[in-house]
Amino acid sequence: RAKSAGGNRFELADPEADARAITRHGLTTALPAALDRNEFFIEYQPLVHLGDGSVRGAEALVRWLHPQHGVLGPDRFIPLAEHTGLIVPLGRWVLEQSVRQAREWQERHCAEAAAPLRINVNLSPCQLTHPGLVSDTVDILERSGLEPGALCLEVTESALIGADDDLLKPLRRLAEMGVDIALDDFGTGYSNLANLRRLPVSILKLDRSFTQGMQQYPADPVDLKIVEGIVTLAHSLDLAVTVEGVETGAQAEQLRILGCDTAQGWYYARPGPPERLHELALVDATG
Ligand code: C2E
Ligand code: MG
Ligand code: MG
Ligand code: MG
Secondary structure, X not given: OHHHHOOOOOOOXXXXXXXXXXXXXXXXXXXXXXXXXXXXEEEEEEEEEXXXXXXXXXXXXXXXXXXXXXXXXXXXXXXXXXXXXXXXHHHHXXXXXXXXXXXXXXXXXXXXXXXXXXEEEEOOHHHHHOOOHHHHHHHHHHHHOOOHHXXXXXXXXXXXXXXXXXXXHHHHHHHHHOOEEEEEEEOOOOOOHHXXXXXXXXXXXXXXHHHHOOOOOOOOHHHHHHHHHHHHHHHHOOOEEEEOOOOOHHHHHHHHHOOOOEEOOOOOOOOEOHHHHHHHHHHHHHO
């Protein structure tokens, strides 16, 4: 390989890198038609209340059923869609589908469920700067009949680092309407904790890297201290804490003891079709 050979040598061919570049290029050019052809679909992963184990809602996670490559995860195509701007119509499609789905769950459950199911949708930084964000969201909520309080938009910590007021304005408008804003992958960026007060955020989603430190019982004491500190700070700022990547019962138990509010991970369920979420929530509601 050119890199390991070092120095100012000629670039040697790297067939794997070439293949990756070709696929990337192919996927990028195929994206717009994929949206027209309805090749995207959404899986839902339950959000579980750590106190009583009940299903409170789900996160919507987009996938692409590519005619040649099969099912592709978002890490394969979201960066490409962001690069070309297709993320705006794609993100709007995800929001519309998920909000409608949440409304449907609510209608099918209304009698049994204690609290109406909620839906979390990821927003890319490009969507934040798109002028239609607030009006599109209002429109989608109104047409579906979902109350704004049942929607949570997830924005990564890195997207909001150093955000100026112009960037925060649309999020503030949405928060004032009652939409929850979650800071996703929290702990992976470099945000100043005091900065949190400035953001229109009501939920911290603690990154999976923290949960990983708790796979064993007892967990790494330093990891425990860090999570404990974050939870204390979050609660003192009136923020709820959701943890991602919970894979074992031991993790769930320790995170519950540390005071985390909501959990998400393979221990409860992998992302799946909407009927699966419906079943999980229903079993839960009827005992
Ligand atoms: P994220 O928002 O942090 O979503 C959580 C990711 O962790 C998901 O990966 C989920 O499948 C995975 N996960 C959940 N539980 C576990 C677990 O117990 N163990 C492990 N190892 N992983 C777990 P996924 O579906 O591949 O999504 C990756 C990322 O793609 C998401 O990270 C999100 O940033 C982005 N993404 C997904 N859907 C959308 C979308 O509609 N719009 C935008 N802009 N981004 C999206
Ligand atoms: Mg997320
Ligand atoms: Mg996350
Ligand atoms: Mg994450």
